[in-house]
Amino acid sequence: MTDQGKNGSGFGSCCEELKEVLEATDFDPLIAASDDGVLYMSIGMLDAEENEANVIDHLLFFCPFCGTKLQTREEVEAKSGGQDDAS
Secondary structure (H helix, E strand, O other), rough: OOOOOOOOOOOOOHHHHHHHOOOOOOOOOOOEOOOOOOOOEEEEEEEEEEEEEEEEEEEEOEEEOOOOOOOHHHHHHHOOOOOOOOO
């Protein structure tokens, strides 16, 4: 469904805004592709230990900037070995 972009994930070819977020090096974006090529958006944090926080991620199926469909549930399941839960 997507072409491999400069960021290696294949995401970011739909619009310049998503491409800039995924290729950012001067900040940690809330939108990121995992090592297995699944696109997530961080939606919150849970306190786990004193100096540690767990990030709650949610799958992104559409670009939040332009609305282009980026991935399907079936593609996510195939890439993640059937584990489409947010990490």
